[in-house]
Amino acid sequence: MGASHVPLLSMRGISKNFGAVEALVGVDLDVHAHEVVALVGDNGAGKSTLAKIVAGAYTADAGLIEIDGQPTTIATPGAARELGVATVFQDLALCDNLDVTSNLFLGREVRNGPLRDDGYMEATARRVLNALNSRIPSVRSPLSTLSGGQRQAVAIARTLIGDPRIVVLDEPTAALSVAQTAEVLTHIERLRELGLGVILISHNMTDVRAVSDRIVVLRHGRNNGTFEAATTSHEEVLAAITGATVRREPRLHALR
Numbered sequence: 001m002g003a004s005h006v007p008l009l010s011m012r013g014i015s016k017n018f019g020a021v022e023a024l025v026g027v028d029l030d031v032h033a034h035e036v037v038a039l040v041g042d043n044g045a046g047k048s049t050l051a052k053i054v055a056g057a058y059t060a061d062a063g064l065i066e067i068d069g070q071p072t073t074i075a076t077p078g079a080a081r082e083l084g085v086a087t088v089f090q091d092l093a094l095c096d097n098l099d100v101t102s103n104l105f106l107g108r109e110v111r112n113g114p115l116r117d118d119g120y121m122e123a124t125a126r127r128v129l130n131a132l133n134s135r136i137p138s139v140r141s142p143l144s145t146l147s148g149g150q151r152q153a154v155a156i157a158r159t160l161i162g163d164p165r166i167v168v169l170d171e172p173t174a175a176l177s178v179a180q181t182a183e184v185l186t187h188i189e190r191l192r193e194l195g196l197g198v199i200l201i202s203h204n205m206t207d208v209r210a211v212s213d214r215i216v217v218l219r220h221g222r223n224n225g226t227f228e229a230a231t232t233s234h235e236e237v238l239a240a241i242t243g244a245t246v247r248r249e250p251r252l253h254a255l256r
C-alpha cells in the first residue's frame with residue numbers, strides 16, 4: 001500500500017452503458033502511488049471499459065473521479081495525459097516497420113528546428129528503457145525483430161515518455177511465453193519502484209498474485225470484492241470472479 005493516504009486516483013460510482021448493455025454500474029476504484037492494483041474479472045466484466053474511462057477514451061455516464069484528491073474530469077485522451085495518466089491498451093498500437101525509438105515517439109516526434117532530433121530521442125529512449133530494466137538490444141532495432149515481451153516493454157516504455165504518475169496496462173501478458181511474461185512482470189515492479197500507481201488488468205491469476213498489492217474484482221460491471229494480494233487465497237479471488245461469492249462490501253468512503 002502506498003505511504004500516502006490520499007490516492008493518486010480515486011473513482012466512485014462509475015457507470016457506463018452501451019445502449020442496453022450496462023458495462024459498468026457504480027464501480028469504485030482507488031490507486032495509490034507505489035501501488036499495483038490488479039483489476040480482474042471474467043470476459044465482459046467491464047475491465048477495458050474502466051481502463052478507457054481512466055484513459056479519457058470513454059466518458060462515464062455517472063460517477064466521480066479525483067486525482068490527488070482533486071475532483072476532475074478526464075474528457076479526452078489529451079486530458080488524461082495532462083493529468084499524468086498513461087495507458088497501454090489491449091492492442092499495443094505499435095508499428096512493426098519502425099524502430100524502437102520511432103515507436104516510443106510515435107505522434108510526438110521531437111524536432112530541433114526543421115529536423116527530427118534523433119540524438120535526443122534515442123537518448124531518451126535509452127533512458128526510459130533503462131528505467132524499466134529492459135534488455136532490448138538497441139533503440140534502433142526494428143520492432144519486427146523483437147519478441148512479444150520486448151514489444152510490451154516498448155509499449156510500457158512509451159508511457160514513460162510523458163512522465164506519467166498512473167499507468168494502466170490492459171492484459172500486458174496475454175500473448176506471452178513464460179519467460180517473456182516474467183520479463184514484463186519485472187517491468188511492472190519497476191513502475192512501482194519508480195513511485196507510479198499501476199492498474200494491471202489481467203486474466204492470469206499467477207501474474208496478478210506475483211506483482212499486485214491489491215486485487216479488485218469486477219463481475220458483470222460491478223465491484224465484487226477487493227483483496228490484499230498477500231493475504232488472500234487463489235480460491236477466494238476465483239470465487240469472487242465467478243460469482244460463487246457475492247461481496248456487497250461497505251462502499252469506499254464517498255468523495256467530498
Ligand SMILES: Nc1ncnc2c1ncn2[C@@H]1O[C@H](COP(=O)(O)OP(=O)(O)OP(=O)(O)O)[C@@H](O)[C@H]1O
Nearest residue numbers: 018021022023041042043044045046047048049050
Ligand atoms: N464500444 C462498445 N459498444 C458496445 N458494447 C461494448 C463496447 N465496449 C464494451 N462493450 C460491452 O461492455 C461490456 C464490458 O466490456 P469490456 O470490454 O469492458 O470487458 P472486459 O472485462 O475488458 O472483457 P475482456 O476480458 O474480454 O477483455 C461487454 O458486455 C461488452 O460487450
Ligand SMILES: [Mg+2]
Nearest residue numbers: 047048049090
Ligand atoms: Mg478487455
